[in-house]
Amino acid sequence: MPTLVMGKPELEEALRPIIERYKGGKGITIPLLAAVQEKIGYLSGESLDFLSREMDIPAAELFGVATFYAMFRLQPQGKHVVRLCRGTACHVQGSLRVGEMLQRHLKIEEGQTTEDGLFTLQFVACLGCCSLAPVMMIDDEVHGRLTPEKAVAILETYRKAD
Amino acid sequence: MSKMIVKVGMSSCGIAAGAGPVYEKIESLVKERADIELKKVGCIGLCFHEPLVEIEKDGKSTVYGEVTPESVEAILEGKDQFTPILSHAQEAPENSMMGKQVRIVLRNCGQIDPQKIEEYEQRGGYDSLRKALSGMSPDEVIDEVLKSGLRGRGGAGFPTGMKWRFAHDAKGDSKYVVCNADEGDPGAFMDRSVLEGDPHSVIEGMAICGYAIGAAQGIIYCRAEYPLAIKHLNKALEQARAKGYLGQKVLGSDFSFDIYIKEGAGAFVCGEETALIASIEGKRGMPRPRPPFPAHKGVFGKPTNINNVETLANIPWILANGHAAFAQYGTEKSKGTKVFALAGKIKKGGLVEVPMGMPIRDVIFEIGGGIQNDKAFKAVQMGGPSGGCIPAEKIDTPVDYESITATGAIMGSGGMVVMDEGTCMVDVARFFLSFTQKESCGKCPFCRIGTKRMLEILTRICEGKGKMEDLETLKELAPQIKDGSLCGLGQTAPNPVLTTLKYFEHEYIAHIRDKKCPAKVCSALIHYTIDPAKCIGCTKCARACPVSAITGEIKKPHLINDDICVRCGQCMKACPVSAISVE
Ligand SMILES: Cc1cc2nc3c(=O)[nH]c(=O)nc-3n(C[C@H](O)[C@H](O)[C@H](O)COP(=O)(O)O)c2cc1C
Ligand code: SF4
Ligand code: SF4
Ligand code: SF4
Ligand code: FES
Ligand code: FES
Numbered sequence: 001m002p003t004l005v006m007g008k009p010e011l012e013e014a015l016r017p018i019i020e021r022y023k024g025g026k027g028i029t030i031p032l033l034a035a036v037q038e039k040i041g042y043l044s045g046e047s048l049d050f051l052s053r054e055m056d057i058p059a060a061e062l063f064g065v066a067t068f069y070a071m072f073r074l075q076p077q078g079k080h081v082v083r084l085c086r087g088t089a090c091h092v093q094g095s096l097r098v099g100e101m102l103q104r105h106l107k108i109e110e111g112q113t114t115e116d117g118l119f120t121l122q123f124v125a126c127l128g129c130c131s132l133a134p135v136m137m138i139d140d141e142v143h144g145r146l147t148p149e150k151a152v153a154i155l156e157t158y159r160k161a162d
Numbered sequence: 163m164s165k166m167i168v169k170v171g172m173s174s175c176g177i178a179a180g181a182g183p184v185y186e187k188i189e190s191l192v193k194e195r196a197d198i199e200l201k202k203v204g205c206i207g208l209c210f211h212e213p214l215v216e217i218e219k220d221g222k223s224t225v226y227g228e229v230t231p232e233s234v235e236a237i238l239e240g241k242d243q244f245t246p247i248l249s250h251a252q253e254a255p256e257n258s259m260m261g262k263q264v265r266i267v268l269r270n271c272g273q274i275d276p277q278k279i280e281e282y283e284q285r286g287g288y289d290s291l292r293k294a295l296s297g298m299s300p301d302e303v304i305d306e307v308l309k310s311g312l313r314g315r316g317g318a319g320f321p322t323g324m325k326w327r328f329a330h331d332a333k334g335d336s337k338y339v340v341c342n343a344d345e346g347d348p349g350a351f352m353d354r355s356v357l358e359g360d361p362h363s364v365i366e367g368m369a370i371c372g373y374a375i376g377a378a379q380g381i382i383y384c385r386a387e388y389p390l391a392i393k394h395l396n397k398a399l400e401q402a403r404a405k406g407y408l409g410q411k412v413l414g415s416d417f418s419f420d421i422y423i424k425e426g427a428g429a430f431v432c433g434e435e436t437a438l439i440a441s442i443e444g445k446r447g448m449p450r451p452r453p454p455f456p457a458h459k460g461v462f463g464k465p466t467n468i469n470n471v472e473t474l475a476n477i478p479w480i481l482a483n484g485h486a487a488f489a490q491y492g493t494e495k496s497k498g499t500k501v502f503a504l505a506g507k508i509k510k511g512g513l514v515e516v517p518m519g520m521p522i523r524d525v526i527f528e529i530g531g532g533i534q535n536d537k538a539f540k541a542v543q544m545g546g547p548s549g550g551c552i553p554a555e556k557i558d559t560p561v562d563y564e565s566i567t568a569t570g571a572i573m574g575s576g577g578m579v580v581m582d583e584g585t586c587m588v589d590v591a592r593f594f595l596s597f598t599q600k601e602s603c604g605k606c607p608f609c610r611i612g613t614k615r616m617l618e619i620l621t622r623i624c625e626g627k628g629k630m631e632d633l634e635t636l637k638e639l640a641p642q643i644k645d646g647s648l649c650g651l652g653q654t655a656p657n658p659v660l661t662t663l664k665y666f667e668h669e670y671i672a673h674i675r676d677k678k679c680p681a682k683v684c685s686a687l688i689h690y691t692i693d694p695a696k697c698i699g700c701t702k703c704a705r706a707c708p709v710s711a712i713t714g715e716i717k718k719p720h721l722i723n724d725d726i727c728v729r730c731g732q733c734m735k736a737c738p739v740s741a742i743s744v745e
Contacts, residue, residue, distance in 0.1 A: 026443070026444070027424075027444035027462070028444055029445070030425070030441065030444055031424075033427075034425065064446055069426075070427070071386055071428040085348075087348030087349045088347075088348050088505075088543060088546065088593070088594075089506050089511075089577075091590075092506040092507060092581055093506065100730065101708065104708055125346075125597065126347070126349060127387060128175070128388060130350070130351055130503060130577075131175065131209035131504075131505055131511035132175055132178060132179060142174065142175070142178030143178070
């Protein structure tokens with residue numbers, strides 16, 4: 001999901017339909033924020049302020065929810081999001097070494113985005129494909145039975161495809 | 163000649179392993195063939211061999227593993243060069259994986275196309291709901307569940323019938339049934355497989371529960387990390403509505419019931435029931451004290467019954483076959499079966515369902531085929547971050563709630579991560595503590611600060627900076643965290659540390675006193691060295707090293723600079739003459 005760069009009027013226009021959909025519903029905060037993130041790639045400060053004003057939800061509440069759940073991102077993301085599984089099965093099968101290799105290769109730490117904006121690296125807990133451990137997910141595709149070298153080779157196929 | 167049925171395992175891990183192109187290839191080959199039926203099924207259970215194709219012909223079924231688009235043609239023609247990994251002929255030796263299993267929860271997984279309600283119906287699906295609505299009172303349904311002895315499969319093992327009774331007896335104009343599909347244990351995928359492979363069994367279980375407790379609304383709280391499960395659930399819900407199994411006046415009765423899906427947002431603590439309720443209500447998923455219990459004050463303050471996916475998938479089977487049929491399996495206090503996700507250093511990782519009471523040894527060695535590369539079995543981790551490591555000497559422990567708890571681990575939701583001699587138990591304890599520490603919601607100081615303290619100590623030990631007093635401090639902190647925590651996350655967080663300390667204290671001591679990691683895992687305590695007598699100076703290691711830690715002239719012995727080395731092990735793999743060792 002690419003991060004959209006947009007000015008204020010465009011942002012408001014992009015968010016308007018989402019606001020219409022959720023306004024007044026109960027227990028809507030999480031799906032609301034998920035829809036906004038889906039639309040613009042991350043939860044920017046401006047977007048949360050705008051939601052707060054339009055929907056009459058205190059900004060502190062929106063920020064509170066957005067920071068509580070791992071799914072929400074407050075920073076723009078790279079073009080490809082690499083999620084390396086650091087769950088138990090993957091840990092036992094050597095995912096730490098894979099992670100160290102990816103960090104070295106991309107020259108970033110977990111949670112950061114490469115300078116060229118191509119990759120964001122995240123460590124997550126279990127992608128549910130434990131019998132293929134170690135596993136990583138790039139965007140929506142799962143890659144299993146990784147070794148440090150294989151993981152780097154897979155990343156490079158994404159770089160080449162661009 | 164009877165019709166040949168070809169099933170392709172298309173669960174998310176099957177797709178990850180490459181089942182998509184395999185399916186397309188078969189589809190193109192059998193398009194014109196009326197004698198072959200092709201279908202997409204869920205988890206076949208032999209996940210370690212994916213992509214999987216099962217062929218049913220003349221009443222016999224054969225499973226092929228690691229199938230590629232190139233190999234499907236030969237498989238379809240029955241050519242022999244591909245050895246089936248499993249054949250359902252009774253005497254086949256490769257059968258031990260299935261032979262000892264009893265499939266109640268997984269009765270349809272890998273058998274039916276989960277996106278076709280008709281296939282579920284053909285196997286008796288929704289008959290139990292019909293039976294309940296047409297001939298049983300809610301009390302009778304609850305009685306049946308109670309007598310079956312079914313206990314919650316989400317971890318705590320609370321009797322399901324009793325829970326339903328509380329929710330039934332609670333006063334309220336509207337009530338909720340919640341299916342807990344948050345599956346937070348990192349290393350487990352039972353619930354995902356059931357939701358992907360047989361979503362209707364969970365929906366039917368929820369509808370029966372709704373009837374029993376008097377609820378009109380169901381909610382499935384599903385991890386957002388499971389997009390395929392959510393897709394299959396949505397489709398199944400639509401189909402169930404269209405057929406009158408959900409909606410107003412279900413099957414012409416006076417009972418109305420519908421279900422919606424709520425996606426989680428990535429917080430482990432939201433698997434805890436009061437946090438889950440807060441999350442459904444759109445708030446931060448913070449646990450709250452109980453009482454009031456969800457049965458009295460749950461979602462939006464209404465009486466709510468929360469059950470795990472697997473618990474609910476058992477319900478239609480129990481109603482169809484009767485409580486006695488269910489209770490014939492298992493032990494005195496743990497009835498029925500349990501689904502386990504076998505992972506880690508095991509040969510045949512995958513999804514298995516066994517009668518309660520089976521010794522862990524049989525699950526790992528007979529069904530799971532033993533340890534990868536025939537290494538020595540060291541321990542099995544059960545119960546995830548709330549559980550513990552069961553060592554080799556306890557491998558005959560039967561899988562039932564009480565026996566597992568007696569080891570210091572817990573049954574948990576069904577993750578079994580197998581560890582061998584190459585797994586460091588101190589590192590495993592640190593791994594879990596760093597997980598719980600990150601996932602602590604921060605409400606209770608003991609959970610928040612206590613786990614942090616424990617993690618600091620464990621990290622220190624792994625780095626070779628530990629002191630013997632640290633072990634005492636860990637033992638002192640554990641009960642304080644347990645007693646001072648509001649919810650299960652904090653109350654059980656010390657378990658991985660306590661069990662490894664109990665069974666593997668010698669490994670802790672080796673780290674602290676000898677500055678050695680016996681499993682050769684902890685980076686700070688291991689060193690890669692080149693034996694100059696063996697090295698032929700081929701330069702392969704130097705080229706493989708990602709950080710240029712190796713120097714040396716061609717045809718002369720090479721040298722590793724320990725200060726630069728990041729302990730990745732690449733050089734050791736690259737060396738053609740095994741001149742590199744790690745100590
Ligand atoms: C920190 C924490 C995480 C939990 N995660 C889950 C989970 O992912 N899935 C689940 O079914 N139960 C989970 N539970 C247990 C639930 O709170 C609850 O007991 C269970 O859903 C009840 O269903 P059952 O009676 O059918 O087992 C968790 C509990 C705690 C304390
Ligand atoms: S025990 Fe931990 S996770 Fe549970 S409520 Fe307290 S701080 Fe939060
Ligand atoms: S272990 Fe890795 S970093 Fe160390 S010398 Fe070998 S290849 Fe280089
Ligand atoms: S790969 Fe082995 S033989 Fe070749 S230079 Fe390195 S240590 Fe020596
Ligand atoms: S532990 Fe990595 S996919 Fe489950
Ligand atoms: S066959 Fe993939 S989940 Fe089991």
